[in-house]
Amino acid sequence: MSARSIGLSDELWRYLLDVTVHEPPVLRRLRDETAKLAEANMQISPEQGRFLAFMTELLGVQRYLEVGVFTGYSSLSVALALPADGHIVACDRSDEWTGVARRYWAEAGVASKIELKLGNGVDTLGALLASGARGSFDFAFFDADKESSLTYYERGLELVRQGGVLAFDNALWDGRVAKASDTSESTRSLRALNERVCSDPRVTATLVPIGDGVLLARKR
Ligand code: CA
16 A cells, blocks of 8 residues: 555655666556545555566556556556557456546546456456466566455466466565564455465465565566
């Protein structure tokens, strides 16, 4: 739940944005519009958008899967970094929030790369597997209901290719994962995800403390 990296001073965060992020104007406009929503802190931070774009180039991503689109900042960040024939499957429950995303995808000229699937994320991933999409994605980003994290992880592992990467947002959960007194379902679920992924021999994992923490798992 953070539109900026956890633990950074205002001064350092501003430096990061001004000197290193170079946020495209269309992403800046989307961020400004989203900032007016009550749920604005569900948006990833600009430095995370840059990070996702970097990973997209690093992995040579052709197919990107996202669960939890919200108003589209992460999907648009990746879409702008994809090759012309790249493809995104973007999953979300909200027609209203993804309506904002669709407007910006169109404005940025990337709408044809993005296939939006509305509905429950776990069900959508199940349907993708049933339709033969196993092993077909290079990179997947999960930023949806935290209670389903372990299910997203297992289905995500089936959907990415060998050498593909799964990324989970909010791995630090505004510091709550380290507070033993916090026993909410979402906190317990994120703790379980961090522990499971970082000790799973099927992947190589690392938790990058950018934004609210991004847990990365590369499928071996
Ligand atoms: Ca998030």
